[in-house]
Amino acid sequence: MNYVKPLPSFLAQRYHGWKATTFAENHAWYKRLAEEGQRPRAMVISCCDSRVHVTSIFGAEQGEFFIHRNIANLVPPYEPDGNQHGTSAAVEYAVTALKVTHLIVLGHSNCGGVAGCYAMCSGQAPELDEKTSFVGRWMDILRPGFERLPEGEADTARRQALEHEAVKVSLENLMTFPFVRSAVEAGDLSLHGLWTDIADGDLHALDPISDRFRPV
């Protein structure tokens, strides 16, 4: 594997700093977590975007949150066809094996994946329509969200509305998984939709009554 390189020293330096401080402060807890296994309280599905603050917002990395991150925080519909579905596997593991009690989908502003989907669905990104585009095929999950966007608004507003749709479509798709639906109906699991604004740090939650996002 001669294409593999050693860890860059600036990262090694940060690791050693973490080891000597944050880890040292918590090592007994981490040791227990290793021995007894994780027991996360919630699963969070968020975007890979480097500006999304999921860990710091919730003070994660202490064994509480099972975190799946993919492009545009999407969940595909239930499709047990024997193919590889990484997101569905993560949901299945969290709900059936770890029995998390909260499942949170966290969207965000300025999402490049959602912007790509918007361009693709508007006919402005033919390269994303190609069969070989992994990003394009992945963003197909969000097409139903694009189709129900209200007409007559500016592109900026519609793109942000599509970011909200990415959360809603994922929540809807989650309910197509039998093990999610039954856990929700049994009161063992609750679903939550969030959207965070990168620029001003605001967090908005999907209000189930009005079906709109409101500041937390």
Added chain:
Amino acid sequence: MNYVKPLPSFLAQRYHGWKATTFAENHAWYKRLAEEGQRPRAMVISCCDSRVHVTSIFGAEQGEFFIHRNIANLVPPYEPDGNQHGTSAAVEYAVTALKVTHLIVLGHSNCGGVAGCYAMCSGQAPELDEKTSFVGRWMDILRPGFERLPEGEADTARRQALEHEAVKVSLENLMTFPFVRSAVEAGDLSLHGLWTDIADGDLHALDPISDRFRPV
């Protein structure tokens, strides 16, 4: 969407704490990141496991790291079949759109996904063999790693060896993506393999010469 619930107050409280402290300290920077876009230096592929410290180890969440997290930090082989491949989409976006210069696969000890794969491949978890098991089908990616495990060691050692294989198989599969291979060959991207021990916080890096993991 009456199955959606409001954000639990313990999370709202943490969010407000973050907003008043970490966010407040950095808001001008986040505003610029929102306006000018992200320019992450590295992509990290790690496990969803709630005990994995990827963000704090490297001081992430400041725009530097594009993070994909799935079960057992796996990358499937290149398969442009028009289906939904969330991991492949994330890799494609990071390498071709964001042009990250480092791609790091981070495995970890006590990995439940890898343990499941080990049980499945050893014939001890027939439920994971079923077509409808998302976790089982996802862990199929790691079967080639199981098959080359050395014989004659204890289960504990073999399971840890399989965690190392999860990193190696992913790195091998990454090289089957034409855009990854060409970026690596052009010197624009370097691949790295890491494995972290949850209990003692140690970080091990895959040494390309010996093909073994060694402490950083």
Added chain:
Amino acid sequence: MNYVKPLPSFLAQRYHGWKATTFAENHAWYKRLAEEGQRPRAMVISCCDSRVHVTSIFGAEQGEFFIHRNIANLVPPYEPDGNQHGTSAAVEYAVTALKVTHLIVLGHSNCGGVAGCYAMCSGQAPELDEKTSFVGRWMDILRPGFERLPEGEADTARRQALEHEAVKVSLENLMTFPFVRSAVEAGDLSLHGLWTDIADGDLHALDPISDRFRPV
């Protein structure tokens, strides 16, 4: 230019070591930084002193910090008189062109420049009072800090207090620059005062409430 000499070999040797290691690990990132330009998050104003650890403390030299170093980390008041003001030029470039979001003044213990200022203001260094003394004229910037030192303490304590004043005077002078003040007032820039102890490595931050330096 026969007064110019070739690079001493001990430095050439270190350069080759850096090139083969740190640079090699990060070359793709440096290439991008060269092509796309720097986007530093912070400006640091520190002393030229060979014992000041600004780069390693913060893991700098990766494109994140715009660093100006002068004698005693001083910033003169705003004086747009058409003369050459190297420090003011650096501040202007960082704030108006690079739009850094943090501006940090970093003082330190055992500062020779501050000790010289203390001696000069106490009448014990007449050579620094001469018009032709560049160091003396430069340290004039710190005279207002000397004048407000509390009486009745030992010289050692007063010299350290003057090191703290060097940070405070610089912060006060920074606010006399219209472009600094307006960026601060708009919330796009925050100012920070630090002082580091060379002997024990401690870092102290200026607490805006108490107006005193406290350990980080």
Added chain:
Amino acid sequence: MNYVKPLPSFLAQRYHGWKATTFAENHAWYKRLAEEGQRPRAMVISCCDSRVHVTSIFGAEQGEFFIHRNIANLVPPYEPDGNQHGTSAAVEYAVTALKVTHLIVLGHSNCGGVAGCYAMCSGQAPELDEKTSFVGRWMDILRPGFERLPEGEADTARRQALEHEAVKVSLENLMTFPFVRSAVEAGDLSLHGLWTDIADGDLHALDPISDRFRPV
């Protein structure tokens, strides 16, 4: 000083990491440096640019290098007019008080300050011509270098030639300081000119015979 803010936590975290590792490894040496004073072997004058690797290239921050950083690594001519000259003060302190034995001017590629000077001298940046432009007035130091650029080359080549001139002009100006000239003539101080390419990490040294920069 209510405009001063506490240190952002991401920097506090990096500091604590450094303190627990790099500092801990070297604390006895730093303690001696604090007690006995610095005794740097060389002064380096380099640019503030966040991509310039002066500390890591030479393994600095251990008491060996007295480092002055300003826009475009410029030294003005000797002008003992009683005004504040930060760069001249740094040179005076290094040569007369610290008695460094090497004085290195380090230029670099992709220099924003030099590009601004080039635009200004070409009549393409009238805002830099204004009396109130600190950057413009500072870059006036480099005007003699612009005026002797060879004609008939492309802008890119001429801008890089001007980066080389920034080093040469500074070396020439250094020789106008009586204490520099006499130390050079006595053989107690040697001057060196360097230029580093950010993209490929190469270091070029000014060859006194050919008057050209050549790879180290």
